[in-house]
Amino acid sequence: MTQWxxxxxxxxxxxxxxxxxxxxxxxxxxxxxxTCYTPDCEGAGKDDRIR
Known part of the structure; x- marks a missing residue:
């Protein structure tokens, strides 16, 4: 599912x-x-670099 x-x-x-x-x-x-699309954040499921 997508993270928004x-x-x-x-x-x-x-x-x-x-x-x-x-x-x-x-x-x-x-x-x-x-949503996390790279291995850097795959455990969290969301990319905290998105601000």
Whole structure:
């Protein structure tokens, strides 16, 4: 499943597709794909380098 991070407040969630509104800050924001695609972070499942 894909990891998503809110570009406004940094809230992180796991879902197939991101919602239109962030569940945390209630803003309409761009969700960044925060899924790990490299061996550096494969144990965590999310890439903390994405800000």
């Amino acid at each position: 991070k809110c570009s406004v407040c940094g809230y992180q969630m796991e879902a197939e597709t991101p919602p239109n509104e962030c569940p945390s800050c209630k803003k309409t924001c761009e969700f960044l794909d925060n």
